[in-house]
Amino acid sequence: MNIATAATLIVTALATLAAAVSDLARNRWTLDNMTKYGVPHSWIVPLGLVKLAGALGLLGGLAFPALGIAAAAGLVLYFVGAVATLARARGFADLVYPGFYLVLAGASLVLAIAATGSGR
Template sequence: MSIALVAILSMTVLANVVAGASDVARNRWTLENMTKYGVPQSWIVPLGLVKLAGALGLLAGLAIPALGIAAAAGLVLYFVGAVATLTRARGYADLVYPGFYLVLATASLVMTIVAA
């Protein structure tokens, strides 16, 4: 296991734990942005739990590589959906946020596959 893999996974896990916890806590900023882009408020907590599950799966993937690959792939799909949601709503100014998470998730996926 390389230092680069651990570094990327650590950043991805930390970013998704923070974002997922913000969703689960129903942070005002999160609620306003999700509502602005047409995401129903009833989806916010479940979406946060998906991010937290992805982060947990990445950590578990250190011991069980197939689980890490599945978690990273799930996060990539999640953030592709987030980018699509913002694009559909013409929220171009905010694309950098899900885009950043998408880059982290994609890097985690590629590096986990290579390391397996």
């Protein structure tokens, strides 16, 4: 695995970990956003755990590339869902937030696949 791939996986993992901690801590602004976009508060812990699993999977992908690919793919799907949720609720001004994570997860996925040679 090259430095760019490893750095991207680490940055994505750290950003996703920060988002997971915010969910698991049930920060007021996170709960307010969930209310704003019609997501039940009961989902916050499961969603935070999904982010946590994705972040840990990306870090594990440094040693086990298939795990990193699976984690990145899962995070891409997760953040596509987040973007769709905001779009459905017409929260276009806030699309940059899940969009940022989606770009990071997508870059991690592409680079992790390329690093294994599976992208040929």
